[in-house]
Amino acid sequence: MNINQIHSVYFIGIGGVGMSALARYFHANNKQVSGYDKTPTEITKGLTNLGIEIHFQDNLDLVNLESLNKATTLIVYTPAIPKTHTELNYFINQEYQVMKRSQVLGLITQNTFCFAVAGTHGKTTTTSILAHLLYSCNVPLTAFLGGFSENYQSNYITNGTEVTVVEADEFDRSFLTLSPNLACITSMDADHLDIYGNSEALSESFKDFASKVKEDGKLFVKNGLTIKGITYGIEDESDYTIQNITIEQGSYVFDVKTPKTTINNIKFNLPGRHNLSNALIALAMAVEYGCPHQQLAKALASYKGVKRRFTYHIKTNNLVYVDDYAHHPEEIKAVYQAVTEMFPKQKNVIVFQPHLFSRTRDFVNEFAESLSLFDEVFLLDIYPAREEPIQGVDSKWLLDKISNPNKKLITKKNIVEEVLKTKASVVLTVGAGDIGAEVEHVKKGLELAG
Structure with a gap:
């Protein structure tokens, strides 16, 4: 068509x-x-x-x-x-x-210079960083995001049609409709096993995606993945690597070594090593496209994030409230790393809503391990999305596997009440279901409690 x-x-x-x-x-x-x-x-x-x-x-x-x-x-x-x-x-x-939807994205992007961001984690944040960098360098682009950019208050950014920036979604093998010029793979952790059956089939799908990159194109891969490409990583021997990381007033400051030069004193405001990695690959792709280094560094410093990706709703000396979309064990670990790096001596509590019965079943032990890291753990009922219930798979089953004794099943109605009892100064609501709709209620309840 x-x-x-x-x-x-x-x-x-x-x-x-x-x-x-x-x-x-x-x-x-x-x-x-x-x-x-x-x-x-x-x-x-x-x-x-x-x-x-x-x-x-x-x-x-x-x-x-x-x-x-x-x-x-x-x-x-x-x-x-x-x-x-x-x-x-x-x-x-x-x-x-x-x-x-994926087929339509394939149609729209086929006659453009296409940037595609693939990976089981980090797609939305990386895509939105990349779109912001290119937009700030006056690249004539149209970007389709899987979340709402805080900089643009939209999931659709445009100032031209020559270049497209898209998320390459592995769900349902959607990303195989794309033929990108510049692509990256941020991660290949097992997920969507309801679609793939096993992690080997998922890995094969990523290899198929890698083969879709145009002959004169470039593929970037996180260092350690099994697919060949231009590598990137943090404090390692990758082609693109972040060095000399410090934290100044809650922001990262670092250098980026590229294959040709070093870009010094870059500032980035999002917490967490996973976000540092997302920033690095977005920067690397923009560098390879030809954007000026200093303009990129300035743009990265002005990046504000994506809604529901470690979004601060309260940030005072006495109380921090963060909402995040994390719905995979590795993403929950990344949230924990960010919280403990930024607020190392403060008590934290996580309110988690599992997403999908099949994902909970497939990764129940990994979920239990990652959730046990937090000081206190509250679980909501599983958000079913597109699925019917699976016998024996519920939040009580997951709760029983969590080794941390400070754990409890709660409902959306009593989130604020239960959180206040913990006297935690760092509060997190986490999950990909409808827990995001509770944010304003939780925020008001916490603020009223003082």
Whole structure:
């Protein structure tokens, strides 16, 4: 399909972060955009404020079918939509042009210079850092982010169309629709085993992605991964490496050694070694593209982060409240590392909402190990997302495996009450489900308690 021939785009699952970025793209390119989602959210509110029509019931009577000419309409859906969805099946049966979000990204990026960020962790932060660096260097780009950039208050950034910046998502092998010019792989830890079955199949998929990089393109890989490419790492012998790290007033200051030179005294405000690594690979890709070093260093210092990626909601001498999207054991360890590096002598408490029954089942021991690191642990019920319950897999099962005795099952209603009992001065709410919707309530409760 030629994107220029499309007049109308209908999204099934328009409220997803990745889907809504695409909706903004097509709206900005003067296409008629409309869609369905399960529930109203801040994201759908932002889209309706643009004039995009959205309804919240799987009901064909609510779809303006007369405006959706089969020859010039594209239907876009997310894999999270169930196969029984009435609207989706109607469009498939009526032989509309129906595509997954990843296929549409492949179409949009194929005639551009494409940057693609792959990896089981760090994709969204790395992509948003990279987009910010390139934008600050006046590169004519369009970026599709898997989260909301604090710098731009959006998941869609554009000042041109020659260059695209995208997350290369391994879920459902989506990233194999891309053919990037510059790509990176940040990590290859086992995940999405409901899709892949085992970690070997996941690794093979990353190798397939690596082979999609264009012949004259470049692939960057975190030092230690089994795929060959330009390496990057922290305080090691990588092609791109961070050296001389210090912490000044809660920010990192460091040097970056590139294959040709050293860039000195770079400042970066996000906590955690995992974020340092994300900053390094974004910087390396921008350097290889040809951006001026000093401009990149200045841009990195002004980077503010992504919503729900170690986002501070309270930061005073007496109390710190952080919300984070972490939903894999390695990501939880990274959050712990960041917390203890920045607030080493303060008591911490984590409120964690497990995401997916299958992920909890597949990594229950690893989750127990990473959660046990914190001073106090509270668990919410598992957020099911697209899944049906699995017998024997619940938060009580996970709780029993946590070795830390300071642990408890709680509900969303009593988060503030339970957290206050701990007298912890560092509070974390963590998870990829709907725990993010509790942030304002938790923040107000903690502030009222003083």
